[in-house]
Amino acid sequence: MQPYFFPYLGYFSLIKHADKWIVFDPVQFIRHGWIERNRILKPGEGWQYISVPLQKHNRETLISDIRIRNEEDWRGKIVRQIEHYKKAPFYKPTVEVLQQCLNIDTDSITALDAHCLKCTCDYLRIPFNFEVFTEMDIKIDPVNDPGEWALFTSKSLKAKEYINPPGGIEIFDKTKFDNAGIKLKFLKINLREYSQRRKAFEPGLSILDVMMFNSPEEISRMLDDYTFIEA
Numbered sequence: 498m499q500p501y502f503f504p505y506l507g508y509f510s511l512i513k514h515a516d517k518w519i520v521f522d523p524v525q526f527i528r529h530g531w532i533e534r535n536r537i538l539k540p541g542e543g544w545q546y547i548s549v550p551l552q553k554h555n556r557e558t559l560i561s562d563i564r565i566r567n568e569e570d571w572r573g574k575i576v577r578q579i580e581h582y583k584k585a586p587f588y589k590p591t592v593e594v595l596q597q598c599l600n601i602d603t604d605s606i607t608a609l610d611a612h613c614l615k616c617t618c619d620y621l622r623i624p625f626n627f628e629v630f631t632e633m634d635i636k637i638d639p640v641n642d643p644g645e646w647a648l649f650t651s652k653s654l655k656a657k658e659y660i661n662p663p664g665g666i667e668i669f670d671k672t673k674f675d676n677a678g679i680k681l682k683f684l685k686i687n688l689r690e691y692s693q694r695r696k697a698f699e700p701g702l703s704i705l706d707v708m709m710f711n712s713p714e715e716i717s718r719m720l721d722d723y724t725f726i727e728a
Contacts, residue, residue, distance in 0.1 A: 500610030501531040503703040507686040510720040518627040522560040522607045535703035540581040547575045561631040563606045572599045585709035594620045644669040671728040683726040
């Protein structure tokens with residue numbers, strides 16, 4: 498999976514139920530996605546973005562080459578943006594995790610996101626056995642379509658099964674996976690409402706929002722509430 502910044506519950510459910518995680522960064526960075534930003538509650542009602550400012554780059558720049566604009570105090574801004582959660586039951590431990598996440602000296606968005614994922618998984622007590630694709634000594638066949646990245650990486654690592662979120666189901670050719678002896682499955686998390694202490698529930702927010710209102714044990718049960726869709 499591409500490196501996401503404090504992603505939603507479904508991303509962590511996928512991590513929890515995979516044996517090996519590849520932080521996938523050798524492809525073109527797409528603007529306005531989840532690599533450098535995510536959503537939290539906004540004071541009052543609705544939601545707002547927390548984001549990492551990026552240096553200017555060409556349209557064709559790979560995720561692995563995207564650099565952070567560290568001359569801005571974006572870390573302090575994010576900490577200030579979550580202060581309105583201060584009455585949430587798990588505000589203090591969540592802030593501590595956030596500060597650990599942001600306490601990394603890097604200008605690489607891949608490194609930042611991987612570090613944030615690791616710190617968050619440690620708090621949630623989820624094993625996170627990961628490698629960054631562009632840092633691996635891995636040889637794969639030439640890729641002709643997007644679905645082949647997962648197929649050829651799985652083949653190279655001798656995986657017997659590949660799991661993906663259902664949002665990308667259309668890019669995969671099941672026959673190719675079958676021919677390679679790799680089972681193709683899609684994990685769909687069942688997102689349930691939890692108390693955000695406001696009238697209207699905002700679904701699908703960053704894991705930070707979930708952590709503010711739920712204990713690690715409660716979140717673990719949420720991550721186990723899923724169904725597998727077989728291709």
